[in-house]
Amino acid sequence: MAKKASKSNVLAYAPKGSGGAKGMPGSGVPRQDDARVMALDLPAGTLSPAMEAYFKKCEEKLGFVPNVLLAYAFDNAKLEAFAAFYNDLMLAPSGLSKLEREMIAVAVSSQNRCYYCLTAHGAAVRTYSGDPALGELMAMNYRAARLTKKQRAMLDFAVKMTNESFAIEEQDRDALRRVGFSDRDIFDIAAVAGFFNMSNRVASATDMRPNAVYHGQGR
Amino acid sequence: MAKKASKSNVLAYAPKGSGGAKGMPGSGVPRQDDARVMALDLPAGTLSPAMEAYFKKCEEKLGFVPNVLLAYAFDNAKLEAFAAFYNDLMLAPSGLSKLEREMIAVAVSSQNRCYYCLTAHGAAVRTYSGDPALGELMAMNYRAARLTKKQRAMLDFAVKMTNESFAIEEQDRDALRRVGFSDRDIFDIAAVAGFFNMSNRVASATDMRPNAVYHGQGR
Amino acid sequence: MAKKASKSNVLAYAPKGSGGAKGMPGSGVPRQDDARVMALDLPAGTLSPAMEAYFKKCEEKLGFVPNVLLAYAFDNAKLEAFAAFYNDLMLAPSGLSKLEREMIAVAVSSQNRCYYCLTAHGAAVRTYSGDPALGELMAMNYRAARLTKKQRAMLDFAVKMTNESFAIEEQDRDALRRVGFSDRDIFDIAAVAGFFNMSNRVASATDMRPNAVYHGQGR
């Protein structure tokens, strides 16, 4: 049986204890961890049982539902299509590890300066790698990171796709093949880099806000 | 019962009569309508009955299977996720007409200079509008087109999302609201513009080639 | 004996049968093939007998006078200087074929997103080559075209001239020499690429509109 996703997408996860925090008194800068999910005011849609179960699973395993899912919850069909697409991309078997896919996500999001994705996926890089500095480097400047040649080639391709996709040619694919990526791996790199070029833009266009809990993860 | 999608993704739709065309003898420029689907060599996957039926429907209604679908056919799960996402986006009910969604697709693809998408969706704009010049303008420079204020605002937002999504703020959304778009319409504009920023990049990264038949449609 | 060029430059060639076309009823997008030549309202000048004869020749051979010539017709001296410069550039004997000069014209115009020049010279590439896809590729992304090494080097030079002429150095000229261009050929490549960087800008600055007939040529 389907049910409404909370009341509206403007109600979102409230990180424990954030309510009372006020910053240094007198700093004059508003607190940043407001609770809106996005700047568009869309009435909550009716979730299918599958999506209802999915949200419950998020709460159980993560402790919260990622705001991007709440943002799509105004329309169950769009939510399902997004979740299916995303989960295949980031979690299905691939020649790329989950960490590598998250590294692409953050390096791409850095080019597009997407607050939502840098925050959520930066946390994933820190958590998967156990190395806080790696998450920072992906968000700040991947070129300054200590990487294997293969990882560096992967990120160079993803960033070139982001900044001048029209200039990608066979020699760029060959550079990936030379360091050991298969054609299937190349597809996966392209798919992940492509996806975050979409997701970054939708998040910025709607001012999607990351769950505040991400900021502290993996530090 | 599932079956293999032809032999491999390197076999694609051959436009009628293109085989014999040779261009002006002695021009010294190779013919451009080669038959590869993309630059990655991925063995054809096994299609689910649903996808098999979908391809058959494409052949019946369009006369061909769009190469982008053949490109994803190496992995049925990815194909299904892509097709579901795409069809919801471009064909589901929306405050934006199908023509308007295609106009966004082409204006975005023009910024990213994506040969595949400009060709396939340029054809769609020409066909939906019955106006060949409109298709050309979306691909060449949407600012030179004669548009209503509402259409222009829609494309300005989509192009800003494409070129500097990090700079989109509330006043950009308000500009859409002022010309009559609802918050739901804004989501749909963002979703379509976002999608082609993904699709353009995957197509360029894999050198996806449009079915040659698109070139002549709607002229 | 000299005579006035029609009444004003705002009267232009009307493509046969375009008058009645209305697009798909209800698309809500204005038709694009309006008949203004440009956005500046300049009274028609008095044509010299030579220019009068030139316009007549255009009508006989092409079926129309290209709008760019009508745009300059407010001042016979400017029209003559422009026509002489253009005809030497694009039609005089050269190591570059007419098709190659048109390919440069379109690749440059694509960088500058010039509606007039992409339309008029895109038609020329399609017609000279007998290959519609080649015209589209020059307008959309020349890097995606199948070209000989020599043609590719020629376009790379023309596009670098367009986007960062200040960075052209001896090694760029040497790259052309290595694939077989003479110093005279290099001058001609530079002259054609330079010219369209002028012409694109004058066309955009004055909102020059291409004759509608170009859209269908060479399809």
Added chain:
Amino acid sequence: MAKKASKSNVLAYAPKGSGGAKGMPGSGVPRQDDARVMALDLPAGTLSPAMEAYFKKCEEKLGFVPNVLLAYAFDNAKLEAFAAFYNDLMLAPSGLSKLEREMIAVAVSSQNRCYYCLTAHGAAVRTYSGDPALGELMAMNYRAARLTKKQRAMLDFAVKMTNESFAIEEQDRDALRRVGFSDRDIFDIAAVAGFFNMSNRVASATDMRPNAVYHGQGR
């Protein structure tokens, strides 16, 4: 009495407990918190008593000497000039609070993608404001932050100075005056934004590495 600054600038502060950390076993990504100060190998200079005392004070108050100071320690005169300039800029009385000066530092460093400065000054923003999200927003995309009009105008000016200083004109200064900044405040904004455009570049040019301890501060 002067003494040598450790043995060489390649010996730097080792964050407690970082030595043993290895990241998730099998992630295949090298740990990022190496201990080099910068990529240039410069023999340590002889510190003046004043600089010796300054380093000691850093150790006492911060628990470490910031790597940027170690980087300059190859030449006592340069170190003194840098420290004097920096301390006047960031710590002397000003109409701008220390937090505001750090916000400028991070917003500018984000444009220049400087790993050192984003890390060190991002920590300062988090610490001064008591708001971890504010530090992240300055580093990721200041436009997404919730700011007062005055703070926003200050950062817009600093970022325009960073990206197109040649385009700053009287109306830009007037925009600052209108929200309440004095001419002296404008000088200070310009001085801080200018300084980090220097410091970001020197840090990137020499691959200066931030003390690892910064990553965890103010979280």
Added chain:
Amino acid sequence: MAKKASKSNVLAYAPKGSGGAKGMPGSGVPRQDDARVMALDLPAGTLSPAMEAYFKKCEEKLGFVPNVLLAYAFDNAKLEAFAAFYNDLMLAPSGLSKLEREMIAVAVSSQNRCYYCLTAHGAAVRTYSGDPALGELMAMNYRAARLTKKQRAMLDFAVKMTNESFAIEEQDRDALRRVGFSDRDIFDIAAVAGFFNMSNRVASATDMRPNAVYHGQGR
């Protein structure tokens, strides 16, 4: 009767007294005033009597033949077309003064960083205006110059044409009309700005060198 233009385009005007100058001994930087006209080695063509007379007139009135004319002298037809086009543009009656046309020339050439045109036309601005600083400002940053509103609008239009001609629209033309330019004036602004976008690129593509005498003119 026609005659050869000196021996080759590699022989050019030698500024008086430059031969002996050697720069500060030991500076280690080569002298910059070499005598090549351009980097392409093209045999001198046969000048028509009209062009021969034109060169003679240059020598008499200026004391030298501008190198750009020597560069085109390999082909009399091209030289004539260029000279006719140029002289109509810069010297024919116009609502723009000769100084204003030269100001456009230099502001455009500054965007394209063209050494030849900045040198030759910077000299013209200094000479026509009697104000050396004005010539420097056009070459360095026209926005820093003290200009009338009308002159500023003219240069803003020319520079927008140079940097993003595709974005010029009716409101840009209206901005010119509002400060008092006629449609004919707008055409002339566009024509001059367009021309130097050609000429800058041909000069950079061929490494055309300015006559050394220009450096000292109007100081």
Added chain:
Amino acid sequence: MAKKASKSNVLAYAPKGSGGAKGMPGSGVPRQDDARVMALDLPAGTLSPAMEAYFKKCEEKLGFVPNVLLAYAFDNAKLEAFAAFYNDLMLAPSGLSKLEREMIAVAVSSQNRCYYCLTAHGAAVRTYSGDPALGELMAMNYRAARLTKKQRAMLDFAVKMTNESFAIEEQDRDALRRVGFSDRDIFDIAAVAGFFNMSNRVASATDMRPNAVYHGQGR
């Protein structure tokens, strides 16, 4: 004993004889050599005896006090910090000659289009080198200059630092080492290029105006 630096920073050096110059009568362009030091109105500070002596020395050796020093004179501490930093950078012993440091200054300032620095340091390049054309080339397009390989590599590094410092990596430093620069030289190149990226921006942000006398130096 300390004393006030003139009355205010809006009083500056008046170049001999510039007062009467009016430009060509009727040119319609205002004279450019106004006497304001910068666009911010800051009351003159009290100079320390050291700075008073420094200004006196400037007057004796140069004939004027550079306007940048007058601009900082509103605050003696800032003036002293700036002067100490600057003098160490540009005048202290270094593997780079003073001319080379000035060449970096001008090439960087050209990227940032800084009127003040191009004027003041362009004069220094002309004077140190004895070659007016070299000063012009650094300001217009350093790539067009005739340089030794070492000088070219130095400027390439400085300009890359200016335009995309985030992309500098070990291979860029190695390119400097290969042509003979030591690690200490690389630091000095970085320091000078970094400094002018600060100084250019402060000058543009405050509309600092160069002393008019610079225009004629070293011609």
